[in-house]
Each structure stands twice: as structure tokens, then as C-alpha cells.
Amino acid sequence: MTPNSEASSHNTTGGVLTIVMPCLNEAETLAICVQKSLLALRENGIPGEVIVADNGSTDGSQTIAVENGARVVPVPVRGYGAALMAGIKAATTPYILMIDADDSYNFSHAPRFLAELQNGAGLVMGNRFRGGIEPGAMPFLHKYLGNPVLSLIGRVFFPSPARDFHCGIRAFSKDAFEQMDLHTTGMEFASEMVVKASLLGIPIAEVPTTLKPDGRSRAPHLRTWPDGWRHLRFLMMYSPRWLFLYPGLVLTFLGLAGTIWLLPHARMVGEVRFDVNTLVYATACLLLGYHTVFFAVSAKVFAVTTGLLPNNPSFSRWFRLIKLETGLIVGGLTFIVSLLAAVWSVAYWEHSGYGPLRVEQMLRITLPSATGMVFGMETCFASFFLSMMGLRRR
Incomplete structure (x- = not known):
């Protein structure tokens, strides 16, 4: 045998x-x-x-x-x-x-x-x-x-x-x-x-x-x-929370804090001057943090939907609250407000005869405006993407 x-x-x-x-x-x-x-x-x-x-x-x-x-x-x-x-x-x-x-x-x-x-x-x-x-x-x-x-x-x-x-x-x-x-x-x-x-x-x-x-x-x-x-x-x-969410939240906090700190004017720490160049990196950090948090939510939805991770009741409650329409409203409003700031910066440039402007002054308007428009559009697209991923769960 x-x-x-x-x-x-x-x-x-x-x-x-x-x-x-x-x-x-x-x-x-x-x-x-x-x-x-x-x-x-x-x-x-x-x-x-x-x-x-x-x-x-x-x-x-x-x-x-x-x-x-x-x-x-x-x-x-x-x-x-x-x-x-x-x-x-x-x-x-x-x-x-x-x-x-x-x-x-x-x-x-x-x-x-x-x-x-x-x-x-x-x-x-x-x-x-x-x-x-x-x-x-x-x-x-x-x-x-x-x-x-x-x-x-x-x-x-x-x-x-x-x-x-x-x-x-x-x-x-x-x-x-x-x-x-x-x-x-x-x-x-x-x-x-x-x-x-x-x-x-x-x-x-x-x-x-x-x-x-x-x-x-x-x-x-x-x-x-x-x-x-x-x-x-x-x-x-198997842990989107530690791989994406926590690093994303830290990056978002640091980027937001740096942006708020440098937005009004340059800052001095001892003999070191922090100005718009640092502001550029602060806004980049803010965007990277936002992207990483989005990865965390997407990875969690994918893992739960495919059975790689068990369903989490608290996450399901949050997912039900974050609907497509909510994301579109938040993203749309963010984009519109940021766009208005961009329009205002162009109007200010027109008032100056389209001549040279103080770079430090204008970047404090255009950087947050551009960042806000990116935030708004990505929020809208992310809402559609998460809704598509969540169709099976719903």
C-alpha cells in the first residue's frame, strides 16, 4: 500500500x-x-x-x-x-x-x-x-x-x-x-x-x-x-495603523504646525531664521501626511473586504459616517476657499501692474492656496475611490 x-x-x-x-x-x-x-x-x-x-x-x-x-x-x-x-x-x-x-x-x-x-x-x-x-x-x-x-x-x-x-x-x-x-x-x-x-x-x-x-x-x-x-x-x-496611520498623523501634525507657525511671518530661533523655504517643506510634509493617512484607510478597507483582516466594529461605524457625499462636500469647499485665495493673489498681482512682487510675501498666500486646492481635489477623488472599495462591504 x-x-x-x-x-x-x-x-x-x-x-x-x-x-x-x-x-x-x-x-x-x-x-x-x-x-x-x-x-x-x-x-x-x-x-x-x-x-x-x-x-x-x-x-x-x-x-x-x-x-x-x-x-x-x-x-x-x-x-x-x-x-x-x-x-x-x-x-x-x-x-x-x-x-x-x-x-x-x-x-x-x-x-x-x-x-x-x-x-x-x-x-x-x-x-x-x-x-x-x-x-x-x-x-x-x-x-x-x-x-x-x-x-x-x-x-x-x-x-x-x-x-x-x-x-x-x-x-x-x-x-x-x-x-x-x-x-x-x-x-x-x-x-x-x-x-x-x-x-x-x-x-x-x-x-x-x-x-x-x-x-x-x-x-x-x-x-x-x-x-x-x-x-x-x-x-x-497586517497593521495599517502602524505602517500608515500613525506615521501619517505625525507628518500631518508636524506639517500643519510648521505651516501655521511660518504663515504670518519669518521666525527666529536663536540666530537661525526660518522663512518661506522652510514653509515649502512644511506644506510638503502636510501633503505627505495626508496621503499616508489615506493609504491607511484604503489598506484597512481592502484588507477587511478581502478577508485578510477581521472586521472591526469601530472602523465600520467610522466608514459608514464617511460617505461619498461628505467627502465631496468637504473636498469641494476646501478647493473653493483655496481657489478664492489664489484668485485674490492674482488680483493683488494685477493691482501691482503684473510687476515683480516680494517672493516671501506672495509665497505665504500661494503655498497655502496650492496646498488647499490639492487637498480639496484629492479628498474628492479619495472619496470616490473609498466608495468603490467599500461597495462590497455595504
Whole structure:
């Protein structure tokens, strides 16, 4: 019997916990990992099974898994997240524990994860920094820079208690997993799970676990800098608030404050004179801030509409208030007032016989006028754009 036919011959286990392992050419360590998993279930009286989500191994990993008592789920789509999603969807138990197949994690810790799930947690994260990391188990950069920094950013961006975002052993209920509606197929899968659970208000618990050097002779699939950047990029893209909104609000405030400060006349700070040249950069900062805030709203609408981010009730209320007609009125009025200022500046120029004017004096009229007209037109166009994006939501 082939591994594929073996996979298809298994039916509902009627158990409690399924241990899912992603696998891509893990022949060196897969047998011991499956054996340890089954032993942990048996010794603790936990009904369940072990699923190996195979991502196209060519070293006989499928046969090894079946011979040691695991169920193999073939996954044609490459990627860490793709393999795990297929294995999780194939599970028939209410609880799932995912763990790497490199023999670096302690399989006997499965009961502590299950206990937290049965106490009401939807997601239980392992914490290697609390449990202990053996020498040589984690590269220096991962231990002291990558994992701590990315986990800290994750906790700042999202209301998550997890302090080890990238731990390879974690457990969750099948209901919570379906509620998360995960999309990423690569290494970002681990971060997306924590982010979605945090945003959805799914209870998250954390238990200490250990990490030891893996049993493979080859290098791990993880690539330090590319995968670290992918995780950071993912955290930023999943948080329009931190990526766009907060920087946009800061830029808008600084630009507006600088414009108001320099609009009446030049300012002296000590022996340094700030005049219209600084005013140009202040108005540019104001425009950039406005654009960035618009990006924040657009990104949020897009992410919610496509299901990348869960719906936020407070954002939905604001979105209902900001209608197309409201934006058109605000943008139109801003444009008209700014246009009147531009007309007044031309009339002033005419009064002077269209001759040379004091640059400093005129820029204090034309700069705010031009900025206001840009604001007005962009507000109108942005209102149309957001209304188009929001059609599906409404």
C-alpha cells in the first residue's frame, strides 16, 4: 500500500488531539518524531493521531511516516503554511497541536498545551525562552535579535500576550483555526496565526517549552535574513495603523504646525531664521501626511473586504459616517476657499501692474492656496475611490 492510499484509507478517529507535522525531506528525524508523538498520546491517555503533511518529499519520508503509525496527507502546494493548513484541515479532532519534524521540540509537553485548550484557550503558544534553549539549538542572531525583536513588534502592533511569535510548537482548537481564516502559505503562517487570533479576540495562552539542537545533518529550511524580512514585512502589512496611520498623523501634525507657525511671518530661533523655504517643506510634509493617512484607510478597507483582516466594529461605524457625499462636500469647499485665495493673489498681482512682487510675501498666500486646492481635489477623488472599495462591504 502506498502512503497516498494509506492516507485516504483513514477515517474519523473520534479522538481528542491530532499532532500535525509539516514535512519536506525529513527522513533523518521523522521516524523518531512520529514515535515520540504517539508515545506522548499513549502515556497520557490522550485519544488521537499523528498527521504528517508531506510537501513533496523525495527521500522516502512518506513511507517512514506510515510505517511508524502516522497518517500521511500529501500537499502539492509548496510552503510551510500550505503544508500545515492541509494537515490541519484533514484532522478530525477538536484540538490540534502543530510541531516541527526536526526533533528539536519536546513531544512530551503535548499535555500542557491540551490542558490550556480544555481550560478555554483558543490558541496555546509555546515559549522557548521560558522553557529553555539548549546551546546550539538556536543561532545567535535568532536568539538575541530576530525572535525577540519580531515578537516585541508583534506585541506592540497587536494586542497579543505571546512572547515567542515563531515557536514551532503550538496548539489550537479546530473552531479557532477555522475562525482565523488563515491565508499565507509560507513561513508567515506562524505570525498570521498569532495576529489573527489577537485581532479576533481569541483567548491566547502561553506555556513553557524547550528547544534542543535538531537531529538533521543538513541545514534547516529557515533562511535568517530573507525569512526575517518576510515576517517583519507581514507584521507591517497586517497593521495599517502602524505602517500608515500613525506615521501619517505625525507628518500631518508636524506639517500643519510648521505651516501655521511660518504663515504670518519669518521666525527666529536663536540666530537661525526660518522663512518661506522652510514653509515649502512644511506644506510638503502636510501633503505627505495626508496621503499616508489615506493609504491607511484604503489598506484597512481592502484588507477587511478581502478577508485578510477581521472586521472591526469601530472602523465600520467610522466608514459608514464617511460617505461619498461628505467627502465631496468637504473636498469641494476646501478647493473653493483655496481657489478664492489664489484668485485674490492674482488680483493683488494685477493691482501691482503684473510687476515683480516680494517672493516671501506672495509665497505665504500661494503655498497655502496650492496646498488647499490639492487637498480639496484629492479628498474628492479619495472619496470616490473609498466608495468603490467599500461597495462590497455595504
